Amino acid sequence: MKRKRISRKIFTKDRIIIQFIFLISVLLVGYFVYIGIGWNVVVSLSDWEGLVPSYNIVGFDQYIKLLGDPIFFTSLMNNILLMLIFVPCTLFLGLFLAILLDQKVRKESVFRTIYLLPFTLSFVVTGFLWRWMYNPSMGVINTLLETIGLELLKSGWITDPNMAMFCVIISLIWQFAGYAMLIFLAGIRSIPESHIMAAEVDGASGFQLYKRVIIPQIKASTFTAFVILMVFALKAFDFIYILTGGGPAGWATEILPLTMYKETFAMTHFAYGSTIATVLFLLVMAIVIPYLYSTYRRK
Amino acid sequence: MTSVKIKNLTKRYGKTIAVENVNLEIKDGELFILLGPSGCGKTTTLLCIAGLINPDEGEVWFGDDMITCAEHNKFERPQERNVAMVFQDYAIYPHMTVFKNIAFPLEVRKKHKHEIETRVKEVAERLGISELLERKPKQLSGGQRQRVALARAIVREPKVFLMDEPLSNLDAKLRVYARAELKRLHKRLGVTIVYVTHDQLEAMSIGDRIAILNNGFLEQIDTPENIYNSPKNIFVAGFIGSPPMNMLDGTLIEKDGKLFVDLGFSTYELSNRFDKLKKIKSTEVILGIRPEDISISKENIKNSIKAKVDIIELMGRELSIHHRVNENTIIAITKPTEDLEIGDELYLVFVNEKIHVFDKNTEENLITKNS
Amino acid sequence: MRFLRFKRVILYILLIFFVIVTLLPLWAGIMTAFKTEADLIYTTPLEPPSSPTTEPLEKTFIIMQRPLQNSLIFTSVATILSCFLGSIAGYTLTKIKFKGSNTVFLGLIIGIFIPYQAVLVPLVMTMVSWGLYNTVWGLILTHTVYGIPICTLLFRSFYVGIPDSLINAAKTDGAGTWIIYRRIILPLSLMPFVVASVFQFTNIWNDFLFGLVLSRGTEAMPASVALANLKGGFVAMWNLQMAGTLWYTLPALIVYLILGKYLIKGFMTGAVKG
Ligand SMILES: Nc1ncnc2c1ncn2[C@@H]1O[C@H](COP(=O)(O)OP(=O)(O)OP(=O)(O)O)[C@@H](O)[C@H]1O
Numbered sequence A: 001m002k003r004k005r006i007s008r009k010i011f012t013k014d015r016i017i018i019q020f021i022f023l024i025s026v027l028l029v030g031y032f033v034y035i036g037i038g039w040n041v042v043v044s045l046s047d048w049e050g051l052v053p054s055y056n057i058v059g060f061d062q063y064i065k066l067l068g069d070p071i072f073f074t075s076l077m078n079n080i081l082l083m084l085i086f087v088p089c090t091l092f093l094g095l096f097l098a099i100l101l102d103q104k105v106r107k108e109s110v111f112r113t114i115y116l117l118p119f120t121l122s123f124v125v126t127g128f129l130w131r132w133m134y135n136p137s138m139g140v141i142n143t144l145l146e147t148i149g150l151e152l153l154k155s156g157w158i159t160d161p162n163m164a165m166f167c168v169i170i171s172l173i174w175q176f177a178g179y180a181m182l183i184f185l186a187g188i189r190s191i192p193e194s195h196i197m198a199a200e201v202d203g204a205s206g207f208q209l210y211k212r213v214i215i216p217q218i219k220a221s222t223f224t225a226f227v228i229l230m231v232f233a234l235k236a237f238d239f240i241y242i243l244t245g246g247g248p249a250g251w252a253t254e255i256l257p258l259t260m261y262k263e264t265f266a267m268t269h270f271a272y273g274s275t276i277a278t279v280l281f282l283l284v285m286a287i288v289i290p291y292l293y294s295t296y297r298r299k
Numbered sequence B: 001m002t003s004v005k006i007k008n009l010t011k012r013y014g015k016t017i018a019v020e021n022v023n024l025e026i027k028d029g030e031l032f033i034l035l036g037p038s039g040c041g042k043t044t045t046l047l048c049i050a051g052l053i054n055p056d057e058g059e060v061w062f063g064d065d066m067i068t069c070a071e072h073n074k075f076e077r078p079q080e081r082n083v084a085m086v087f088q089d090y091a092i093y094p095h096m097t098v099f100k101n102i103a104f105p106l107e108v109r110k111k112h113k114h115e116i117e118t119r120v121k122e123v124a125e126r127l128g129i130s131e132l133l134e135r136k137p138k139q140l141s142g143g144q145r146q147r148v149a150l151a152r153a154i155v156r157e158p159k160v161f162l163m164d165e166p167l168s169n170l171d172a173k174l175r176v177y178a179r180a181e182l183k184r185l186h187k188r189l190g191v192t193i194v195y196v197t198h199d200q201l202e203a204m205s206i207g208d209r210i211a212i213l214n215n216g217f218l219e220q221i222d223t224p225e226n227i228y229n230s231p232k233n234i235f236v237a238g239f240i241g242s243p244p245m246n247m248l249d250g251t252l253i254e255k256d257g258k259l260f261v262d263l264g265f266s267t268y269e270l271s272n273r274f275d276k277l278k279k280i281k282s283t284e285v286i287l288g289i290r291p292e293d294i295s296i297s298k299e300n301i302k303n304s305i306k307a308k309v310d311i312i313e314l315m316g317r318e319l320s321i322h323h324r325v326n327e328n329t330i331i332a333i334t335k336p337t338e339d340l341e342i343g344d345e346l347y348l349v350f351v352n353e354k355i356h357v358f359d360k361n362t363e364e365n366l367i368t369k370n371s
Numbered sequence C: 001m002r003f004l005r006f007k008r009v010i011l012y013i014l015l016i017f018f019v020i021v022t023l024l025p026l027w028a029g030i031m032t033a034f035k036t037e038a039d040l041i042y043t044t045p046l047e048p049p050s051s052p053t054t055e056p057l058e059k060t061f062i063i064m065q066r067p068l069q070n071s072l073i074f075t076s077v078a079t080i081l082s083c084f085l086g087s088i089a090g091y092t093l094t095k096i097k098f099k100g101s102n103t104v105f106l107g108l109i110i111g112i113f114i115p116y117q118a119v120l121v122p123l124v125m126t127m128v129s130w131g132l133y134n135t136v137w138g139l140i141l142t143h144t145v146y147g148i149p150i151c152t153l154l155f156r157s158f159y160v161g162i163p164d165s166l167i168n169a170a171k172t173d174g175a176g177t178w179i180i181y182r183r184i185i186l187p188l189s190l191m192p193f194v195v196a197s198v199f200q201f202t203n204i205w206n207d208f209l210f211g212l213v214l215s216r217g218t219e220a221m222p223a224s225v226a227l228a229n230l231k232g233g234f235v236a237m238w239n240l241q242m243a244g245t246l247w248y249t250l251p252a253l254i255v256y257l258i259l260g261k262y263l264i265k266g267f268m269t270g271a272v273k274g
């Protein structure tokens, strides 16, 4: 007997409204994401400079230029620095806060709301606030150090090329720790109470309980938080644009998205900017695709 | 109202075959049961009738209308089939009041407001849920929800009612009551109902006819009595009845023109009712006897089996006695008159007309099988 | 017992320490926004103003008024549109299954993660050629489009929890796809709509990049960009900079303080920002 594939009709009369609206979404995302990415790749293969578009395909010239560009490598290094320091520190602090809040704290929701607050603020806002914090002449940190007699520790902060990147990282940890906390807390709360009770009956308590029972069970939350932060470490733009603009000393805190923006929209090196964007896109996808694969494969 | 005919229905999910080549004819006004263990394809069959899923092969007919034909890619949509369905979880719209729930099928059909109101009230009256009309589903008990689901199905006067284990979420007592109520309702409305259940007692007590499904295959279609008394094969015999039919492995032997089953530990003589078995090649058989068709004797009667009492269970008015016979357990049901004790040695006598003989290889009933 | 109490004390000391660290920049910002130029010099940033004034707020409001209006308009419209489209997409992907629906879903949600730099040039080119560059409509379209993926994810994860039997019941009751959406799905979606709206409002309000590349003059300029421009306009006038920051952050802050628990729900499902 021959097997007949069911060709379900997708478009029938009563479905048409829903299908039509759904199609709009698909087409919009298809155009602005997928066509956009393809278009961007085409631009990266061209020699477009200046305000007049040029789609004269020259091949991989821009990519070769990239390999000889020290600013590109500085930016890439700073992105990697974010991944290596900002991501683990945020995760660690987030986990720490989550464990603190898990101790049947009174007014837990108030603490939670406060810790999460920075994450809900625009990067433009937090950028402004931290510019004020780090301002060397009259800013918050230096005056505070002065007040408590620790003038020794006063510093140029974001105006000091050696410190600027670490200042950026510290403020980003400040902004993201609450978010990591939230994800971890959700993970901890989703562990069945019976598991924890069973472990307590077995004699685990305090630190042991977390190390042996709770933390191993929140792998999924850790993974999610890790991926989101890694992607952010690559995509971060607004905050550094406001806080340092990539400086001091030219590009001490420069990162790829910022370089892309400057090359494209300030210097009108469209082809070169698109090249950086393409590299950035590939880096992000290298993290996201395995994540999506492992998360949605089962469904 | 209409009859329902299913021809060669097959539905696959990837590699699993949910339903394979099922043929059914459901008469107009019949309460037809689809019975079988979990995962045998009952719901799948029902959903194919409703048009909620499309089969890979086969046809569905309502009377003279072909409403599904996989070969010609013809699948009439559920909303055009005029069937009503009661779901296992009742599928009551949680955001609507009981009134709105029952009115929904009529509203969707753009019936007149006045008509909707009278019809809903009438049906609610009939099912005794008039006082609940303004409640939200959250404020209803399981039995009340079940009746709301039923009311929503009845209100439209559909061609066919489809019910997927509508009573399985009720507690045991309520279920018996609801079963009787449903049977009464069927009598009064005279509608065609296709009713899915995995509960054989429920099936036996309300069904006009029963179709037994196993692993997607149709095993037997018949009235409850016939299914009970002449199961077509070992699966049906074992599935219907509680406690289940005793099954004993044996070999058929013919001696001096008489037929015996050699059970290993004992030889059982079959009456001449079984003479047609003489022609049969395969001698590997299974002898089946229902617990209530065994009588117990303390004396050694001719053609009885010696056994030892192992467990005695009180089941309400009856005793269920587990006997050990060599390695086998044979269950018998008796009135609790006899004073039995564990360890007693007894003789079991089988009611001759109630013995079933199955072919061990094909698993078919050798007596009912027309040769 | 005493030891335990001692531990609890340390716990609360730690918790409060982190509260202080978290709120310190905000405190400094708010205090500064109410300071006169003299106060700026004679008080430390953490001290309250000695003579509080709303002058910085009034001054910056003149500059921020139009951008705030713009932001309010495109944020609200794009929030509504992206939620609506996301809801329909979530419904289609969970309840009207079709061949390849999982692939379409994955294709859509990749849009959550892409670095927008990778589509920035084509976006600007498209907006220019469609005549939407430097218009509020352009920003509405952009934010709607890039909001669809996350909204789809949010609604989908809610809709998978609506039992299929409910949809099947509605179908046999005679309802078509649209009626089912309007009469069954939509009334049950109040929660995800609140979550997605709060989430989207915050996201779009907080956006900077799209505003930066899609607006030039004040006609369409979002508040975030207007604020960023204050940086150059009022060098060293921290009271004005902080006042501008306060104006810009106020609507999002109010939304967070009132509807924060829904935003938290959104973060849990969406788990994304940036
Ligand atoms: N949507 C589906 N996708 C894949 N397999 C399915 C699907 N629906 C049913 N099946 C499979 O098809 C077979 C028949 O399922 P069906 O739901 O018809 O069983 P059932 O007889 O109703 O069982 P139950 O008494 O448990 O409800 C099962 O093996 C089941 O796992």
Ligand SMILES: [Mg+2]
Residues within 6 Å of the ligand: B042, B043, B044, B164
């Ligand atoms: Mg079922």
